[in-house]
Amino acid sequence: MKDKKQSRMTEQRRVILEEVRKLKTHASADEVYRMVRERLPKISLGTVYRNLDRLSECGEIARLATSGSQHRFDGNTANHYHVRCVHCGRVDDLEGVRIRVPEARVQESVDYDIVGHRLEFLGICPQCKCGQEASSA
16 A cells, blocks of 8 residues: 655665565565665665665555564565565565455454455475474484
8 A cells, every 4th residue: 555645765765675676585674774785885774774664654565574573575565475484584475376365254254444464374494494304314
């Protein structure tokens, strides 16, 4: 949902948006900060945090509040699903998986105005799985 009151697209905000959108992963604010510093060496961590918040409030990016870890940011704002590693916190998109979530039925059963949904699967990522297999051998 884009904010009706669009904020000005500063150069810092534009660079942050470009960096988040080019990722296939879901970066933390600290990871975004490290990437953006390569292009804007004088940018502060606080500026990156504020701009990530603003970009997510405006609907330009999605803030993923995954349980048990810091927020991650996704440049893909279309409705899609995620899988999160319970060991390292890595988050990936679930590609090619279609799940029907009956928002209308949910709407009928609660006194909320349903505006969307998020679905997160939990698992062990390939790198952590390989590490487990190697340590048990």
